Amino acid sequence: MSAVFGRAPEPLMAVSASRCWITDALGIRYLDASGGAVVTGIGHGRKEVIEALTAQLEQLDYVHASAFTSGITEEYCRSVAEVVPVTDARIYPVSGGSEATETVLKMARAYQAALGRPERSVVVGLEASYHGNTLGALDLSGRPQLRAPYESWLGRFRHVPLDIGRLEEDLNRGDVAAFVAEPISGASRAAEIPPDDYWPAVAELCRRHQVLLVVDEVMTGFGRTGRWFGIEHWNVSPDLMICGKGASSGYWPLGLAIASGRIYEAIGENFVHGFTYSHHPAGAAVGKAVLDIIESEGLVEAAARQGALLRSRLEESLGDRVIDVRGKGLLIGIELDADPRAVVSAARAQGLLVYPAAIPAILLGPPLVITDAEIDQLVDRLSAALDQT
Ligand SMILES: Cc1ncc(COP(=O)(O)O)c(C=O)c1O
Incomplete structure (x- = not known):
């Protein structure tokens, strides 16, 4: 039994983190697409x-x-x-x-x-x-x-x-x-x-x-x-x-x-x-x-550039499976016709961490150092998670 008065019923056991990735005790690597609760800007492990x-x-x-x-x-x-x-x-x-x-x-x-x-x-x-x-x-x-x-x-x-x-x-x-x-x-x-x-x-x-x-x-x-x-x-x-x-x-x-x-x-x-x-x-x-x-590292400009790329990739790939994709820079909301908690857990099963909003929506806020290749991985994993929900 844990002695921690925690916040989650079954938290993952985090072991290490680098740039946009968090690794758990089972060795699974998660793409941190929300930077925790939209916290991590410069990336982990700097x-x-x-x-x-x-x-x-x-x-x-x-x-x-x-x-x-x-x-x-x-x-x-x-x-x-x-x-x-x-x-x-x-x-x-x-x-x-x-x-x-x-x-x-x-x-x-x-x-x-x-x-x-x-x-x-x-x-x-x-x-x-x-x-x-x-x-x-x-x-x-x-x-x-x-x-x-x-x-x-x-x-x-x-x-x-x-x-x-x-x-x-x-x-x-x-x-x-x-x-x-x-x-x-x-x-x-x-x-x-x-x-x-x-x-x-x-x-x-x-x-x-x-x-x-x-x-x-x-x-x-x-x-x-x-x-x-x-x-x-x-x-x-x-x-x-x-x-x-x-x-x-x-x-x-x-x-x-x-x-x-x-x-x-x-x-x-x-x-x-x-x-x-x-x-x-x-x-x-x-x-x-x-x-x-x-x-x-010009991360303010990077947020604008990578945010535009991520939004357009999301729009292309998620299409009419979502109600709206919006935001500025790397603060992006995706409004859904689904329980956001279900999407959060389906995403987690795909090795992707996203943040639930108070309305039927999820929030993305990856580290500002996210690369083009990581944006592709993010969109592919989210798309797969939506297929499951
Ligand atoms: C807009 C806004 N204000 C204030 C807070 C509270 O910050 P903290 O959780 O560091 O106390 C948050 C946390 O999510 C927030 O998003």
Whole structure:
């Protein structure tokens, strides 16, 4: 019997991983077409990251952020500030996407209070959305199945459909601190892309109503959609940003809460918050090594190029066995007339790992280093899996 309080009834026993492949204890190699839960961007087993992490731990393992900063934390945050579409960005590194969401929620609340608007305490999210499983992040998430067991602990925040008119009605109530959404839906709506005028209209509406615009880039950030950040497809600059997953590509538990300089100026000195493992030097070393690989190997461009290839191969090969193939870059959703969990297990039997969405759909998010030959293998294996379901 396992002593692990696990998440899956019959998990595979992972033994090793390299680039786009994971090998289990039986020696079966799986093509990691979802990068776990759309986490792995630079590919598995990258020596540069392992060496950077080891060197950092040898030099300086841990210091508490209430007393110390470190050279690597300063250097990493400077590098992130250069690539994010946030003006004069200030980076607060934490241990994952949910912690980053919690941190940003507090930043929004603290900012409105600092500007003498304490009545602005509600945060608005989308009806179909996911921002994490800690209680504040779960309250922001519009996912009924995840909320149901804890509903009596939730209810501070509101949810609106993906509709500008409905958002405006909500903002008119005058109690909203911030609006939060993913630029392109991840697991909730399987890479559904909003209409072209949606994000510019949201930005204008938030500005007019003194509501902070928060973009959750946990899944879409760090090159995944063929731009550094998903919101850049619409040339919008958010006030706050939430990152995770691709920031460390899974090599270290890392999330980033990112505030504009204007927000930092208003709350930075007095922000009441903190985690034991925030601003961790090892996380910064991993994040920096990952960022360097994304830049030096042109992985943002690779995501755009390989994403277009993968989408067209899927469309050719899957045809009318699926309802829709959509997405940007290497974040691709496939809407199905089938239970996504059945497709996930049929794919696994073909040596292919895909991720189920909250709707009848699967999500693909392979490492950005996926090759043309691996794209062919992915499509052939998925096609065979669909034949079985
Ligand atoms: C868009 C989005 N936000 C937040 C989170 C939460 O991140 P984490 O699981 O690292 O806490 C996720 C995780 O899937 C996500 O997809």
